[in-house]
Amino acid sequence: MFQLLLSAYSTITIQDTALFLGMNEDDATNYVLQQGWVVDPASQMLTVKKQTIVTEQKLDATKLQRLIEYVFHLEH
DSSP: HHHHHHHHHEEHHHHHHHHTTSSSHHHHHOOOOOHOOOOEETTTEEOOOOOOOOOOOOOHHHHHHHHHHHHHHHOO
């Protein structure tokens, strides 16, 4: 559920976060603070810290071949 919140929100209330995580507000706040989120006590809002996603792109020979054929077709 935490991963869904992470991908769906940039800011969310403490109350909604606690509801989604099935925790009380203090536990939910402490948990997300440990994950790097920021709390604004005045508005009771949490700012979500997005995690960087590292993806490794693998070269697929068939895709490369199709690209070569496409470019060749365009040139001739």
